[in-house]
Amino acid sequence: MEENKKLICSRCNVEMTPAKTGFSYLNHSFHTEVLRCPLCGQVFIPESLASGRMTEVEISIEDK
Numbered sequence: 522m523e524e525n526k527k528l529i530c531s532r533c534n535v536e537m538t539p540a541k542t543g544f545s546y547l548n549h550s551f552h553t554e555v556l557r558c559p560l561c562g563q564v565f566i567p568e569s570l571a572s573g574r575m576t577e578v579e580i581s582i583e584d585k
Contacts, residue, residue, distance in 0.1 A: 528565055530558035537565055 528537045537556040542564055544551055556565040 528556055530561065530563055532563055533558055533560040535560055537563075 529535065530537055535558060537558050539554050540557040540559075541552055542555050542557055544553070553570065555567070555570065557563065
C-alpha cells in the first residue's frame with residue numbers, strides 16, 4: 522500500500538486513521554498500530570502484518 526493513499530471505511534464512508542489495536546489468538550494477545558475507522562472500529566490489516574507478525578505469533582503459540 523502506498524503511504525499517501527487514504528483508506529475509507531466501507532461502512533461509514535470516513536477516512537480510517539492509525540490507532541493502537543489489540544489482537545488475540547488462543548488466549549494470547551498483542552497490540553500494534555493499524556488503520557481503524559474512528560466511528561465503527563473496523564480495522565484494515567495490511568498483508569505485511571497478516572503474513573508477517575501475525576503468522577509468527579500463530580506459529581510460536583501453536584508450537585507450545
